[in-house]
Amino acid sequence: MVRFENVGLRYGMGPEVLKDINFSIAPRSFQYLTGPSGAGKTTLIRLVLMALKPTRGLVNLFGQDVSRLEAATLTDFRRRMGVVFQDFRLLDHLTVYENVALPLRVLGKEEAGYRAEVVELLRWVGLGERMHAVPAVLSGGEKQRAAIARALISRPQLLLADEPTGNVDPGLGRRLLRLFMELQSLGTAVVIATHDIALMELYDAPRLVLADGHLHVDA
Amino acid sequence: MSMPDHLDIDEAEEERPRSGSRLPASLRRDQPLVPVDSVAGRALVVVIAILTFLAALSAGAALLAARASEQWRGAVANEMTIQVRPDPRRNIEQDIARAVELARAVPSVAEARPMPRAESDKLLEPWLGAGLDLVELPIPRLIVLRLSSSSANDLVAFSQTLRREVPSATLDDHRLWVRRLSTMASTIILAGVAVVLLVLVAAGLAVAFATRGAMAGSRDSVEVLHFVGATDEFIAREFQTRFVALGLRGGAVGGLAAIIAIALLGFLSSAWSATPEADQLQALFGAFEIGWSGYAVVILVAAVVAAIAGLVSRLTVRHYLRAMG
Numbered sequence: 251m252v253r254f255e256n257v258g259l260r261y262g263m264g265p266e267v268l269k270d271i272n273f274s275i276a277p278r279s280f281q282y283l284t285g286p287s288g289a290g291k292t293t294l295i296r297l298v299l300m301a302l303k304p305t306r307g308l309v310n311l312f313g314q315d316v317s318r319l320e321a322a323t324l325t326d327f328r329r330r331m332g333v334v335f336q337d338f339r340l341l342d343h344l345t346v347y348e349n350v351a352l353p354l355r356v357l358g359k360e361e362a363g364y365r366a367e368v369v370e371l372l373r374w375v376g377l378g379e380r381m382h383a384v385p386a387v388l389s390g391g392e393k394q395r396a397a398i399a400r401a402l403i404s405r406p407q408l409l410l411a412d413e414p415t416g417n418v419d420p421g422l423g424r425r426l427l428r429l430f431m432e433l434q435s436l437g438t439a440v441v442i443a444t445h446d447i448a449l450m451e452l453y454d455a456p457r458l459v460l461a462d463g464h465l466h467v468d469a
Numbered sequence: 470m471s472m473p474d475h476l477d478i479d480e481a482e483e484e485r486p487r488s489g490s491r492l493p494a495s496l497r498r499d500q501p502l503v504p505v506d507s508v509a510g511r512a513l514v515v516v517i518a519i520l521t522f523l524a525a526l527s528a529g530a531a532l533l534a535a536r537a538s539e540q541w542r543g544a545v546a547n548e549m550t551i552q553v554r555p556d557p558r559r560n561i562e563q564d565i566a567r568a569v570e571l572a573r574a575v576p577s578v579a580e581a582r583p584m585p586r587a588e589s590d591k592l593l594e595p596w597l598g599a600g601l602d603l604v605e606l607p608i609p610r611l612i613v614l615r616l617s618s619s620s621a622n623d624l625v626a627f628s629q630t631l632r633r634e635v636p637s638a639t640l641d642d643h644r645l646w647v648r649r650l651s652t653m654a655s656t657i658i659l660a661g662v663a664v665v666l667l668v669l670v671a672a673g674l675a676v677a678f679a680t681r682g683a684m685a686g687s688r689d690s691v692e693v694l695h696f697v698g699a700t701d702e703f704i705a706r707e708f709q710t711r712f713v714a715l716g717l718r719g720g721a722v723g724g725l726a727a728i729i730a731i732a733l734l735g736f737l738s739s740a741w742s743a744t745p746e747a748d749q750l751q752a753l754f755g756a757f758e759i760g761w762s763g764y765a766v767v768i769l770v771a772a773v774v775a776a777i778a779g780l781v782s783r784l785t786v787r788h789y790l791r792a793m794g
Binding site: 322355357 | 499504689692695698701
């Protein structure tokens with residue numbers, strides 16, 4: 251599903267922030283992406299999302315080399331991925347319902363066609379009573395769940411979650427982890443970027459460890 | 470999405486998935502993805518309203534000039550005059566009679582009326598003053614011809630015959646006047662159209678700058694839209710919808726203000742119609758009335774401004790997104 255070969259990235263003429271990155275993500279797999287703060291976890295996620303171009307190496311997504319992707323294919327690939335940002339990135343002027351429905355709305359679907367699905371997912375993540383709220387009045391945990399629901403609504407093949415438990419208490423963090431495990435069992439490949447060792451000890455899964463710009467896989 | 474029942478996301482507040490989806494009636498579900506009611510948006514509405522008002526007034530003025538010019542040309546083109554100059558060697562009354570006779574023989578001349586001496590003297594009063602005895606002055610006499618049709622090909626031959634038969638008479642077909650009036654009216658119309666075009670360009674530039682500002686302010690939102698699978702086309706459409714709405718609001722306000730201003734000017738000009746100044750204006754421009762077609766042009770200008778707002782915002786967004794990509 252995702253394959254990186256000797257990928258390197260530098261910003262401008264600066265030093266390489268990611269060096270010789272090699273890893274792959276199989277369908278229906280579960281892995282952590284870990285490393286100290288500033289190690290480049292978010293940068294690596296942005297590379298997978300094609301928001302950044304590598305300065306060298308090969309990035310292969312869904313069987314295609316991304317360096318030769320057409321704009322339409324890039325959009326199609328992004329629709330097959332769900333992403334939970336560390337800072338949630340909810341649209342402030344939209345309600346929780348509208349934020350979660352966003353991936354379906356950009357597909358051009360009619361609101362009546364996805365209403366039941368969105369409501370069901372919102373109830374599933376415990377936001378059934380908060381669907382009319384705007385992000386400004388949500389707690390950190392609620393924003394986190396809204397961001398997760400938005401990432402899941404289009405049933406992605408790959409879920410990338412950047413520090414999804416970074417803003418919630420340990421109890422909610424554990425519950426969110428169970429949610430991600432459940433997603434994996436439903437067929438989604440899950441990558442959780444975290445530096446929370448306690449969280450990773452709750453569920454054993456391969457770890458992609460980033461340090462000093464290098465990545466090694468700790469199986 | 471079909472979710473399993475056993476997921477305990479939050480034991481305390483867990484609600485089991487239910488079939489059906491009754492939403493609160495007050496739930497907002499179709500908000501524009503680009504925020505609409507920003508300070509910049511309201512400022513743009515005001516700018517567009519002012520520009521539309523100016524463009525609509527210019528269009529109205531051009532239309533007024535076009536209508537007045539049409540009236541002048543219609544009045545002048547259906548009339549000709551024969552000027553008979555006094556010649557001590559000739560009998561002017563006989564010349565007039567002969568010229569009238571020749572004119573009445575021309576098929577395209579519907580009526581030939583020699584202007585009485587008193588009437589032609591009266592034409593000189595504004596320049597020479599009243600109460601003067603003009604008998605001793607060699608004042609030319611006029612014969613007014615009313616034409617039955619505008620395609621008067623026989624008038625060239627008539628002019629030559631007149632010159633041959635009555636050497637002291639000349640046919641004045643008012644071409645010079647018509648040409649001058651046409652030039653003046655065309656200049657006013659062209660100036661009006663140029664102002665409208667300039668204002669539309671200014672509106673386009675204002676929208677382009679506002680769109681760039683909105684894009685810069687919504688950079689994060691645009692990135693999120695990309696990540697959730699929005700195409701550039703979708704994002705451009707969202708911005709276009711927003712700016713068409715702003716353009717329509719500004720255009721409606723500006724167009725309405727222009728319609729009210731024109732109607733008010735028409736009302737005031739008719740209220741003051743008894744004054745000499747109003748009479749002069751009426752003689753020059755006709756009635757201060759642009760008619761339904763004029764009001765339609767004002768509405769068209771407002772609609773064009775809104776369309777330009779949409780088009781320019783779309784192009785700006787596409788350009789911006791290409792640069793982002």
